[in-house]
Amino acid sequence: MNYFSPEPKKRKEDFFDMEYEWSALDRALKKGKMVVVTGLRRYGKTSLIMTYMNESRKKYVYLNCRLLPSVVSLNSFRALLEEELTKNSWGIRLLRSLKSAEVQLGGFGLKVGRKGEESILRTLKALEGSVLVIDEAQTLRMSAYRFDSLLAYIFDTTDVKLIISGSEVGLLYRFLRLEDPEAPLYGRTYSEVRLNPLSRDKAKEFLILGLEQENMVVDERVIEDALENLDGVIGWLTYFGYSLATGGLSHEKIYEKASILAVDELKKALKLYGAGEPRYSEALKITATLGSATWTELKTGIEARLGKITDSTLSNLLRNLKDSGFIRKDEGKYTLTDPILRRGILTHL
Numbered sequence: 163m164n165y166f167s168p169e170p171k172k173r174k175e176d177f178f179d180m181e182y183e184w185s186a187l188d189r190a191l192k193k194g195k196m197v198v199v200t201g202l203r204r205y206g207k208t209s210l211i212m213t214y215m216n217e218s219r220k221k222y223v224y225l226n227c228r229l230l231p232s233v234v235s236l237n238s239f240r241a242l243l244e245e246e247l248t249k250n251s252w253g254i255r256l257l258r259s260l261k262s263a264e265v266q267l268g269g270f271g272l273k274v275g276r277k278g279e280e281s282i283l284r285t286l287k288a289l290e291g292s293v294l295v296i297d298e299a300q301t302l303r304m305s306a307y308r309f310d311s312l313l314a315y316i317f318d319t320t321d322v323k324l325i326i327s328g329s330e331v332g333l334l335y336r337f338l339r340l341e342d343p344e345a346p347l348y349g350r351t352y353s354e355v356r357l358n359p360l361s362r363d364k365a366k367e368f369l370i371l372g373l374e375q376e377n378m379v380v381d382e383r384v385i386e387d388a389l390e391n392l393d394g395v396i397g398w399l400t401y402f403g404y405s406l407a408t409g410g411l412s413h414e415k416i417y418e419k420a421s422i423l424a425v426d427e428l429k430k431a432l433k434l435y436g437a438g439e440p441r442y443s444e445a446l447k448i449t450a451t452l453g454s455a456t457w458t459e460l461k462t463g464i465e466a467r468l469g470k471i472t473d474s475t476l477s478n479l480l481r482n483l484k485d486s487g488f489i490r491k492d493e494g495k496y497t498l499t500d501p502i503l504r505r506g507i508l509t510h511l
């Protein structure tokens with residue numbers, strides 16, 4: 163299986179060409195030290211980064227911060243970094259040389275916390291000349307440790323290049339605070355590579371080529387229906403193709419399964435808001451039901467079910483939903499960004 167294999171792509175032959183984003187990433191990495199790759203869920207960020215890195219044959223370390231606990235400690239970050247390094251021979255060599263240097267240095271009188279930091283800084287320094295990919299980096303904001311300072315340290319004192327990516331784009335920028343004069347990363351030059359859904363023509367081409375790879379012939383109407391329902395999101399198109407090729411499910415059933423998956427992810431994300439969660443759910447249900455909702459519709463709707471909500475609480479809630487990528491605001495109205503999630507909210511939230 164090529165295009166429709168479900169995991170993030172790593173090989174050029176499985177990767178449906180994203181020429182524009184590919185060359186943007188190439189230019190950005192050649193020109194500068196820091197690239198921010200953004201795009202909502204399932205737009206293909208990880209696949210673009212991994213395939214590009216493998217193809218370019220540069221040394222790189224890929225950190226998937228989704229694997230970290232919900233509150234991130236420096237130690238869990240270090241464990242992830244070390245685990246990734248052990249996946250290739252140069253990483254193992256690097257860790258070995260660092261460990262033996264550490265033993266020789268012995269107890270150099272640092273307190274435990276500082277020692278952890280010293281050790282990670284040494285590892286990062288030793289990555290000289292390679293690329294550090296930090297995927298889903300917005301999760302690093304949930305920490306007592308200032309990971310933005312760590313990134314600034316890497317930027318300022320090493321020749322390690324950084325690719326920072328995340329699907330919760332607003333939260334990612336809230337973490338990086340690149341435009342905030344008070345923040346450690348302020349003033350550092352960076353480029354953004356932004357991924358968007360495929361155009362209708364490209365999405366069609368992707369489905370047709372993927373089906374050809376599976377030797378499948380599908381009624382034109384099924385393809386048109388999928389294009390209508392999946393909105394050019396490459397992850398959903400892949401899911402659809404994979405399910406057609408392997409499951410023998412009807413297209414309606416596939417949308418249904420996908421929407422349950424999307425709602426499960428949403429529910430997990432909303433847990434973050436604790437006691438405030440019912441209001442978030444209500445705001446999403448109203449938006450999904452109306453298709454697009456105004457501020458007043460949202461306020462009235464939430465109050466009708468859950469009692470008074472102040473303007474500042476509502477604006478905070480909408481900002482969080484927007485920065486997490488669940489909704490967008492267009493011409494004063496809020497809409498769901500993902501048609502499959504909308505379907506899921508209508509039936510399963």
Ligand SMILES: Nc1ncnc2c1ncn2[C@@H]1O[C@H](COP(=O)(O)OP(=O)(O)OP(=O)(O)O)[C@@H](O)[C@H]1O
Nearest residue numbers: 168169177178203204205206207208209329396397
């Ligand atoms: N260019 C591509 N060619 C073929 N398949 C792709 C491509 N980009 C993404 N996919 C497929 O789409 C799905 C989502 O891709 P990927 O995980 O790279 O996206 P993402 O933006 O990192 O998603 P998330 O935000 O969930 O981490 C995967 O099944 C992947 O195999």
Ligand SMILES: [Mg+2]
Nearest residue numbers: 207208209297
């Ligand atoms: Mg990803």
